[in-house]
Amino acid sequence: MKKIWVLTVLILTSLIFAACSSDSANSDDGSDSEDSSEGEGTTVEIFSWWTGAGEEDGLLALIDLFKEKHPDIDVENAAVAGGAGTNAKAVLASRMQGDDPPSTFQVHGGAELNDSWVAADKMQPLDDFYEENDLMDKFPQDLIDLVSDEGNIYSIPVNIHRGNVIFYNKKVFEENNIEVPTTFDEFLAASEELEAAGVTPLALGDKNSWPATQILENILLAKLGPDDYKGLFTGDVAFDDSRVVESVELFGEMLNYINDDHASRVWQDAAQLVAEGDAAMTVMGDWAKGYFSNDLNLTVNEDFGYITTPETEGLFMVITDTFGLPKGIENEEETKEFLKVLASVEGQDTFNPLKGSIPARVDADESKYDEYGKDTMDDFQNAEALAPSIAHGSAAPEGFLTKMNQAVNIFVTQQDVDQLVNALVNASSEF
Amino acid sequence: MGTKQKKRKKFSKDQWLAIGFLTPSIVLIIIFVYGFISWTGYVSLSNWNTIVPDFSFAGLKNYLFLFSDFRFQSDLRNMLFFTILFIGAVILLGLCLAILLDKKIKGESFFRNIFLFPMALSFVVTGVVWQWLLNPSTGVNNFLKTFGIEPLWYTDTNILAGFQWGQIEFGVPVAIISIVIASAWQMTGFALAMYLAGLRGIPEELREAARMDGASELQIYRKIILPQLRPITASVVIMMAHISLKIFDLIYAMTGPGANFVTDVPGLYMFETTFRGNYYAHGAAIAIVMLLAVAIFIVPYLWNNRRADS
Structure with missing residues (x-):
């Protein structure tokens, strides 16, 4: 009997152990939400991947501004570092699937918002919020469309980056007496001359394959025009359209002028080639401007210049970070207060000069921005059309982007036009 | 009663x-x-290839997709040749160093520590270091240039002895050699330690007896020492195989998937397709294939151990 008694005790203890450890495993995941619920919903948890220089300063300044206005509300900065947002998105996905959403989170406007979280019915519409705060005419209509799905608005754009920019080394072009190209013919001719002069015409760093995808998306925008470019993702234009094939062929021609060691470089390394004069141009979003001026201490329009990618003048490839309101959070009112600050001129002008982006609002204070910023704000407000970027998740779902990146990676080496076009057609069958 | x-x-109570x-x-x-x-x-086996879970039964669809996919076929090829070259390099170098250290040289512990030390590093650190060392435009090429050779290292997209097979060119990807160098640099110390312990365990009498019978040193190693080290080799192969088949961190830090996926491995594909592309079912299928690949090495080993126990 005694032994059975001992055994029972041991088994019970072991079960308690097991229960405890699975409990603690659960609370590891859920500790954030528990913390916020303890404070009776007075903690606003802001989820982002803004941990780099500049962007983190911007976020912290924004949080300070919010605390000034609402000293009674606590803010938790739940930023996840690494992988240009990949890690953060993975953490976000598991939290959303576990019904433990952060109060508000960073998400690129467009497909990344609409085809995932809105489609999964995890977001609250913000139409009333826009009305109450008189925001409807403060953002360009194209931008509001980008954060809307079936007539409802789902998030607040905070900043704008431009994706169709070529950064070039001014001295290289001056020394070789070459004009900066504005069409693809000029681009190829200039590349030929630059190559003859011993300079790599186009710097590419595709260790991560999206910079190559970004070149292709810019060619697609130029060749299809903004409406048909958007049509690719609504099914109105097929991916085996002759203009897509032409774009891919052109992409292949441009790849003849890239640096040999592109696969060992990331975009910063490619920008460095341009800065040092080993390469003439690089196609990159305008976060590269911050890299040139802050990290490499170069002067805009003196050491390096910028121009829109060929044949996309007047068009604006837009990458926008936005914040929305998930369903099932406890502190909706407080979170809305934070979104209000985020949407205000004051909020946007606090964040963007530090991050090196331009505000999404059209009525922001231009004097707070540098020369490039002012220039881009003019372009943004007077743009013929805004186009969503594929490479940054705005035009198409992440699943399509992953497959497109893979196909582009193969194309950069094999240069098989049919193969890439087929891969795009197959990938697009999913949306 | x-x-x-x-x-x-x-x-019993115990x-x-x-x-x-x-x-x-x-x-x-x-x-x-x-x-x-x-x-x-x-x-x-489900259809969960979006951000929203979908557990409807898909049969082997995900596996069929993967085995016809260019990237996954490349991954299997890379995994195979990486495993062969990596295990080969580690065993060969580890054994040679162990035999040399076993000669009771002066400062043996000093050398042992030097060779073991890379094991104390994490694969991520090794990856970053070797990424710069084998970078074609910096690193060792600055030195090799003086001899007129400039290998492309991990940016080389050539496939040695390649022939078309399925979607891919099947052969030894040149870029994989860079990763073999980095990983062998880190893990050779482990094989060295194992073999050194093994060599110390072989009684001196055996060698003496062989010498009395007139065997040459080479014959002693071939006929006596190496057969005695067989269980050690088996352990090293198992340990290294499970590292190389599941490798992720080293390649992620060093090269990424590489141009044309010449340095891609299933671990990288699983991570990217699951957490970037939201293809959860594809990711799970890759994980299962990796599990089976490791099981090919581990299960016979466990089976053997079980038999030896009973």
Whole structure:
């Protein structure tokens, strides 16, 4: 009997152990939400991947501004570092699937918002919020469309980056007496001359394959025009359209002028080639401007210049970070207060000069921005059309982007036009 | 009466105690290891290829997709040649260094520490260091340039002895050699330590006896020492195979998937397709294929051990 008694005790203890450890495993995941619920919903948890220089300063300044206005509300900065947002998105996905959403989170406007979280019915519409705060005419209509799905608005754009920019080394072009190209013919001719002069015409760093995808998306925008470019993702234009094939062929021609060691470089390394004069141009979003001026201490329009990618003048490839309101959070009112600050001129002008982006609002204070910023704000407000970027998740779902990146990676080496076009057609069958 | 008492005594007090202490960990392992393996297997047979879970049954669709996919075929090729070259390099270098150290040289412990030290680093650190060392435009090429050779290292997209097979060119990807160098640099110390322990375990009398019989040094190594080291080699192969088949961190830090996926491995593909592309079922299927690949090495080993025990 005694032994059975001992055994029972041991088994019970072991079960308690097991229960405890699975409990603690659960609370590891859920500790954030528990913390916020303890404070009776007075903690606003802001989820982002803004941990780099500049962007983190911007976020912290924004949080300070919010605390000034609402000293009674606590803010938790739940930023996840690494992988240009990949890690953060993975953490976000598991939290959303576990019904433990952060109060508000960073998400690129467009497909990344609409085809995932809105489609999964995890977001609250913000139409009333826009009305109450008189925001409807403060953002360009194209931008509001980008954060809307079936007539409802789902998030607040905070900043704008431009994706169709070529950064070039001014001295290289001056020394070789070459004009900066504005069409693809000029681009190829200039590349030929630059190559003859011993300079790599186009710097590419595709260790991560999206910079190559970004070149292709810019060619697609130029060749299809903004409406048909958007049509690719609504099914109105097929991916085996002759203009897509032409774009891919052109992409292949441009790849003849890239640096040999592109696969060992990331975009910063490619920008460095341009800065040092080993390469003439690089196609990159305008976060590269911050890299040139802050990290490499170069002067805009003196050491390096910028121009829109060929044949996309007047068009604006837009990458926008936005914040929305998930369903099932406890502190909706407080979170809305934070979104209000985020949407205000004051909020946007606090964040963007530090991050090196331009505000999404059209009525922001231009004097707070540098020369490039002012220039881009003019372009943004007077743009013929805004186009969503594929490479940054705005035009198409992440699943399509992953497959497109893979196909582009193969194309950069094999240069098989049919193969890439087929891969795009197959990938697009999913949306 | 007698038999009943015997039954009661089947487990002694110590054994009861052991069972009691083992139960929690067994329960935990069943839930958190085997439970999650089964869960992954279940997901790999589902249609969950969006951000919203969808557990409807898909059959082998995900596996069929993967085995016809250019990237996954490249991954299997890379994994195969990486494993062969990596294990070969580690065993060969580890054995040679162990034999040299076994000569009772001066400062043996100093050298042993030097060779073992890279093991103290994490693969991520190794990856970053070797990424710069083998970068075609910086690193060792600055030195090799003086001899007129400039290898492309991990940016080389050539496939040695390649022939078309399925979607891919099947052969040894040149870029993989860079990763073999980095990983062998790190893990050779482990094989060295194992072999050194093995060599110390071979009684001196055996060599003496062979020498008395007139065997040459080479014959002693070939006929006596190496056969004695066979169990050590088996352990090293198992340890290295499970590292190389599951490798992720080193390649992620060093090269990424590489141009044309010449340095891609299933681990990288699994991570990217699951957490970037939201293809959860594809990711789960890759995980199961990796599990089976490791099982090919581990299961015979465990089987052998079990037989040896009983």
